[in-house]
Amino acid sequence: MIVANRKPLEEIQDMIKDCGNVLLVGCKGCVTVCNVGGKKEVEILAATLKIARKKEGKALNIDEVTIERQCDPEYIELVKETVGNYDAVISMACGVGPQFLSEAYPEQKFYPGLDTEFFGGAVQHGVWEERCAGCGTCVIHKYDGLCPIARCSKSIMHGPCGGSAQGMCEISSEVICIWDQIVKKKMEQGKLEDLLITNNAKDWRSARDGGPRRAIREELLNE
Amino acid sequence: MSDLKSGSNLEKVLKAGHFAFTGECGPPMGCNVEHLKEKMQFLKGNVDAVNVTDNQTAVARMASIAASAIMIQEGLEPNFQMVCRDSNRLGMTSNILGAYALGVRNMLCLSGDHQKFGNHPQAKNVYDIDSMQLIALVKKMRDEGKFMNDEDIDENPKMFIGAACNPFADPYEFRVHRLANKVNSGADFIQTQCIYNMDKFRDFMKKAVDMGLTEKCYILAGVTPMKSAPMANYMAKRVPGIEVPEDLIKRLKGVEKKDQAEEGIKFALEQVEEFKEMEGIAGVHMMAIEWEHRMPEISERAGVLPRPVV
Numbered sequence: 001m002i003v004a005n006r007k008p009l010e011e012i013q014d015m016i017k018d019c020g021n022v023l024l025v026g027c028k029g030c031v032t033v034c035n036v037g038g039k040k041e042v043e044i045l046a047a048t049l050k051i052a053r054k055k056e057g058k059a060l061n062i063d064e065v066t067i068e069r070q071c072d073p074e075y076i077e078l079v080k081e082t083v084g085n086y087d088a089v090i091s092m093a094c095g096v097g098p099q100f101l102s103e104a105y106p107e108q109k110f111y112p113g114l115d116t117e118f119f120g121g122a123v124q125h126g127v128w129e130e131r132c133a134g135c136g137t138c139v140i141h142k143y144d145g146l147c148p149i150a151r152c153s154k155s156i157m158h159g160p161c162g163g164s165a166q167g168m169c170e171i172s173s174e175v176i177c178i179w180d181q182i183v184k185k186k187m188e189q190g191k192l193e194d195l196l197i198t199n200n201a202k203d204w205r206s207a208r209d210g211g212p213r214r215a216i217r218e219e220l221l222n223e
Numbered sequence: 224m225s226d227l228k229s230g231s232n233l234e235k236v237l238k239a240g241h242f243a244f245t246g247e248c249g250p251p252m253g254c255n256v257e258h259l260k261e262k263m264q265f266l267k268g269n270v271d272a273v274n275v276t277d278n279q280t281a282v283a284r285m286a287s288i289a290a291s292a293i294m295i296q297e298g299l300e301p302n303f304q305m306v307c308r309d310s311n312r313l314g315m316t317s318n319i320l321g322a323y324a325l326g327v328r329n330m331l332c333l334s335g336d337h338q339k340f341g342n343h344p345q346a347k348n349v350y351d352i353d354s355m356q357l358i359a360l361v362k363k364m365r366d367e368g369k370f371m372n373d374e375d376i377d378e379n380p381k382m383f384i385g386a387a388c389n390p391f392a393d394p395y396e397f398r399v400h401r402l403a404n405k406v407n408s409g410a411d412f413i414q415t416q417c418i419y420n421m422d423k424f425r426d427f428m429k430k431a432v433d434m435g436l437t438e439k440c441y442i443l444a445g446v447t448p449m450k451s452a453p454m455a456n457y458m459a460k461r462v463p464g465i466e467v468p469e470d471l472i473k474r475l476k477g478v479e480k481k482d483q484a485e486e487g488i489k490f491a492l493e494q495v496e497e498f499k500e501m502e503g504i505a506g507v508h509m510m511a512i513e514w515e516h517r518m519p520e521i522s523e524r525a526g527v528l529p530r531p532v533v
């Protein structure tokens with residue numbers, strides 16, 4: 001899923017500092033699963049913003065709505081009647097949400113309430129980790145299911161680099177060196193030779209480097 | 224001469240079977256060419272080639288290619304370093320061509336420290352290709368006369384190709400295999416990370432010799448003299464991939480503060496003596512970091528002067 005973090009309160013306050021009437025739009029997709037942009041988090045942010053504004057002695061009306069998905073025009077359509085009635089609308093979805101909203105309702109000003117971070121999953125309750133960088137050409141089967149592109153700090157294809165120490169990456173003692181794990185797994189399996197070849201340089205055209213991407217399912221186009 | 228890959232002085236020294244001695248010079252964090260030239264003069268005649276670092280420790284400095292060109296004007300031979308962190312295959316390819324055009328004949332292919340360590344941690348990290356692929360890229364340009372995309376090059380850059388090797392990074396058992404991979408990718412010579420743990424390095428070299436790697440490439444042992452006990456402590460604790468045995472720290476602490484630098488040099492010289500005899504070692508890469516002015520003395524005391532003229 002897409003993992004995001006709530007923007008710092010001060011940043012959101014600053015976005016709406018001149019607004020008295022605000023709508024928060026939550027999303028029931030990934031951001032609900034990673035506990036950052038669902039109905040509950042929308043409620044919490046609304047309450048927090050109101051309290052903060054009250055302290056300043058000024059009024060703030062906040063309405064809340066949480067839709068099925070903000071990455072789907074079908075659901076974006078559902079807020080058509082309401083979005084126009086506010087000074088500002090804050091989307092609590094990943095970066096797709098405020099964009100789809102802005103595209104659908106060009107007259108309204110939308111703000112992102114979240115900082116969208118990565119594709120990953122929960123490794124324990126309350127902790128999410130990156131697993132994929134969306135490179136567009138998946139090769140993890142060659143590395144026993146461990147992705148060096150997303151998980152090595154240098155995305156190297158022949159690791160571990162000289163900074164790998166005790167299983168951790170040179171950038172931080174809190175970041176694992178994925179290459180350490182890849183190598184150990186290969187050694188356990190007696191398949192070290194898999195790592196002794198020089199792989200061709202990656203073709204990054206399928207990644208973001210090739211420009212904004214688009215996925216087309218021909219079979220759906222004529223439905 | 225025709226069987227030389229690049230014709231660089233370093234290549235000739237190694238090929239002739241001499242014990243090579245290389246140095247290091249970091250470009251300035253600015254445009255102070257005079258100071259750079261002063262540093263270079265300390266190395267002149269005391270080493271066979273000098274590594275010109277490429278934004279080392281991810282700190283922005285004068286371009287390695289420019290400092291290498293200045294070095295050539297000053298009458299020294301550069302070993303042009305290139306990291307994968309700061310540019311993509313286009314940038315690297317053009318710099319290889321440019322460096323060769325300016326007279327550079329040795330180059331060292333490196334991953335580079337992550338930018339997090341440096342003075343521009345906000346930077347985007349590139350890593351379009353990695354050090355293994357960079358070695359292969361330079362080899363392809365030299366031996367096949369082709370770019371990475373298989374298009375022909377009009378006049379190949381003939382570089383003597385170097386790579387780094389850190390026997391002290393983990394997992395240890397894999398390190399010699401990674402070295403083998405670099406040799407198979409096209410590395411002609413290897414400069415190791417600074418060595419302090421001699422026991423481990425002896426074991427590593429035995430493995431490298433047993434695998435036949437030292438017949439396929441020249442290995443230069445990396446040495447950095449410790450300037451003080453606090454430096455040793457810092458390197459032991461804070462620099463990933465560097466191993467400093469407790470014994471050495473004790474040894475430095477065992478002498479008065481003002482004598483610690485001398486003790487550090489003594490240890491380095493003892494290392495050089497052992498490397499001269501160690502099977503599979505073709506030379507020493509002396510990284511006297513920001514200590515260029517001590518290099519004449521270090522080379523002298525290491526017994527490697529005069530440097531061979533080949």
Ligand code: SF4
Pocket residue numbers: 131132133134135136137138139140147148149150
């Ligand atoms: S190889 Fe690419 S697509 Fe596969 S997990 Fe890694 S980044 Fe994602």
Ligand code: SF4
Pocket residue numbers: 151152153154155156159160161162163164165168169170171176177178179180
């Ligand atoms: S230490 Fe490991 S994860 Fe970190 S950059 Fe090096 S190879 Fe990649």
